[in-house]
Amino acid sequence: MGTMLATGSDVVSFLEQQHQDIKNLFERVRNASGEERTREFQALRRLLAVHETAEEEIVHPVARRVLADGEAIIDKRLSEENEAKKALAELESLDIDSNEFNLKFRKLNEDVLAHAESEEREEFARLSDALDQSKLERMRKAAALAEKFAPTRPHPGIESPVANILAGPFAAMVDRMRDALGKKA
Ligand SMILES: [Fe+2]
Ligand SMILES: [Fe+2]
Numbered sequence: 626m627g628t629m630l631a632t633g634s635d636v637v638s639f640l641e642q643q644h645q646d647i648k649n650l651f652e653r654v655r656n657a658s659g660e661e662r663t664r665e666f667q668a669l670r671r672l673l674a675v676h677e678t679a680e681e682e683i684v685h686p687v688a689r690r691v692l693a694d695g696e697a698i699i700d701k702r703l704s705e706e707n708e709a710k711k712a713l714a715e716l717e718s719l720d721i722d723s724n725e726f727n728l729k730f731r732k733l734n735e736d737v738l739a740h741a742e743s744e745e746r747e748e749f750a751r752l753s754d755a756l757d758q759s760k761l762e763r764m765r766k767a768a769a770l771a772e773k774f775a776p777t778r779p780h781p782g783i784e785s786p787v788a789n790i791l792a793g794p795f796a797a798m799v800d801r802m803r804d805a806l807g808k809k810a
Contacts, residue, residue: 634762634765635753635758635761635762635764635765636683636752636761636762636764636765636767636768637750637753637761639765639768639769640676640679640680640684640744640749640768641745641749643672643675643676644676644741644744644745646672647669647672647673647676647737647741648738648741650665650669650672651669651734651737651738653665653669654666654669654730655727655731658721658722659721659722663721666716666721667791670795671775671791671798673709673713673737673795674775674790674791674795674798674799674802675771675772675774675775675802676771677706677709677799678771678799678802678803678806679767679768679806680702680706680744680768681703681706681803682767682771682803682806682807683764683806684748684749684752684764684768685699685702685703685748687756688748688751691752691755691756692748692752692755698747698748699748701743702743702744702748705740705743706740708736709733709736709737709740710795710796710799712729712732712733712736713733713795713796714794714795715729716729716730716733717794717795767806770806771802771805771806774790774802774805774806775790775791789801790802790805
């Protein structure tokens with residue numbers, strides 16, 4: 626692991642690409658202000674909801690079963706993910722251009738990147754070794770479904786649960802994502 630070029634066809638390269646996209650969105654929020662910052666923050670919340678739901682529904686349960694110390698590793702990752710959800714709920718209640726937002730956002734940024742690094746090192750790399758290619762590809766397809774449920778630009782005029790997935794606070798977004806994914810995956 627680590628020497629293979631990311632083709633995007635397996636779940637590990639797919640999620641690692643999302644980690645990179647999340648990192649870029651954190652930077653875009655930090656470099657923006659006002660309405661632009663609100664838009665970038667919404668894009669970040671969307672991607673975090675898509676990404677963490679795919680991990681929690683599809684990847685962590687497998688890692689828990691197949692990795693030697695899977696239980697302990699996944700418990701740690703889940704508690705980090707819950708911390709991030711709490712931090713996002715706090716950020717949602719703050720003025721987006723305030724000093725308090727900046728401080729808390731910087732902390733979340735650091736925590737989420739550390740979380741992603743732990744996943745790549747302790748979980749994804751080892752899953753790549755433990756699972757065969759066809760399983761990794763099937764998991765990628767299931768993870769990619771989460772993206773479909775949360776289109777970046779919903780089609781106008783379509784009134785469906787899909788269009789509502791991204792409404793409201795982050796915790797509610799995640800609940801609806803999980804519902805949608807649970808029915809299809
Ligand atoms: Fe995660
Ligand atoms: Fe992740």
